[in-house]
Amino acid sequence: MPDPKRPRAFRLQDLNLGEADATGDPRAPVLIEPARDPYEAEVEAAMATDAVGAQEAAVEVAQKKGLGRRWFLSWTGIFWSAAGGLVAMSFGLWLTRLVDDLFARAPALGLAGLVLAGAAGLALLVLAGREVAGVMRQSRIAGLHIGLARARESDDFQDARRLVRELSALYATRAETALARDQLRDLALDIVDGRDLIDIAERTLVHPLDLEVRQEIASAAKRVSMVTAIAPRAIIDVVFVVAQAIRLIRRISTIYGGRPGLFGFLKVLRSIGAHIAITGGMAAGDSIVQQFLGHGIAAKLSARLGEGVLNGLLTARVGLSAMAVCRPMPYAVGRAPGVRDVAPFLFTKAEAKG
Numbered sequence: 001m002p003d004p005k006r007p008r009a010f011r012l013q014d015l016n017l018g019e020a021d022a023t024g025d026p027r028a029p030v031l032i033e034p035a036r037d038p039y040e041a042e043v044e045a046a047m048a049t050d051a052v053g054a055q056e057a058a059v060e061v062a063q064k065k066g067l068g069r070r071w072f073l074s075w076t077g078i079f080w081s082a083a084g085g086l087v088a089m090s091f092g093l094w095l096t097r098l099v100d101d102l103f104a105r106a107p108a109l110g111l112a113g114l115v116l117a118g119a120a121g122l123a124l125l126v127l128a129g130r131e132v133a134g135v136m137r138q139s140r141i142a143g144l145h146i147g148l149a150r151a152r153e154s155d156d157f158q159d160a161r162r163l164v165r166e167l168s169a170l171y172a173t174r175a176e177t178a179l180a181r182d183q184l185r186d187l188a189l190d191i192v193d194g195r196d197l198i199d200i201a202e203r204t205l206v207h208p209l210d211l212e213v214r215q216e217i218a219s220a221a222k223r224v225s226m227v228t229a230i231a232p233r234a235i236i237d238v239v240f241v242v243a244q245a246i247r248l249i250r251r252i253s254t255i256y257g258g259r260p261g262l263f264g265f266l267k268v269l270r271s272i273g274a275h276i277a278i279t280g281g282m283a284a285g286d287s288i289v290q291q292f293l294g295h296g297i298a299a300k301l302s303a304r305l306g307e308g309v310l311n312g313l314l315t316a317r318v319g320l321s322a323m324a325v326c327r328p329m330p331y332a333v334g335r336a337p338g339v340r341d342v343a344p345f346l347f348t349k350a351e352a353k354g
Helices: 040-047 051-064 075-105 107-154 157-170 175-187 194-230 234-255 262-279 288-301 303-326 345-353
Strands: none
Touching: 075 107, 107 157, 107 194, 107 262, 157 175, 157 194, 175 194, 194 234, 194 303, 194 345, 234 262, 234 303, 262 303, 303 345
């Protein structure tokens, strides 16, 4: 039998000091399950809505069934590919005829047209490269999020060290993260527990970014609520709310390391829409009653004030969904914020006026 007096080592976070185990010994540790964001599954599902992730998932399923690798190409994809090819060929023929006509009129005009066409083509290639890089970077962030969630759940030290290294490389050009990256590089050599390393990375590297994102959400919600309350026309409300939502999503993606162009922004927008649809528009700690309580109280005082509070709540909700799908790692040390956490003024002001 093992010696009960033999010393043992435990992590402090694995001890439940307020309870005893089933044996009745108050000194015996009670192990608890690692914390996990209750909406983590929904976040990962929203991140997997892009075409690349869907194709990889389908290929993985086919390989598990012994079907081998297949090309998943729908008739819709064939149509748009063919239509895009025809449009590109038409544009190329039009540009060729234009340059030929310019050369027919005067060699100088033809040369000028050829130079301008070359400059436009070069700019188009640069823009296309930026779009591809932005989409790949956003996919990389989504892969980091899912990988870190799985590594923490399985407490895989090798994967945790590799993914934390990739997380640090994501912010290699950000001067404000230099101290946190240096600390992680030193700690990765000493810590032998994958879950602890990921938690430290969240505290030191990602938590300061969370604070910046929460400030952006609060500022956007405040601007939307104020403009809606004083705007003389409903069309102004709609345009301003949409513009602020687009600006907020791009800003959150940039803070977390993304560089969304047009297609990258559409990819993030698609993931946000999937996240809102899956979670039903609620984050942890929120409910429909809580989100619309301030609107109901404010609407009794003023219809415009009520609309302002409601638009502010919706803006905050969109910001929280963007925060969830753009964050490069899951919530483990702390819980995901709710609307009341990022925009408490939408509730306190309405309640005070009520």
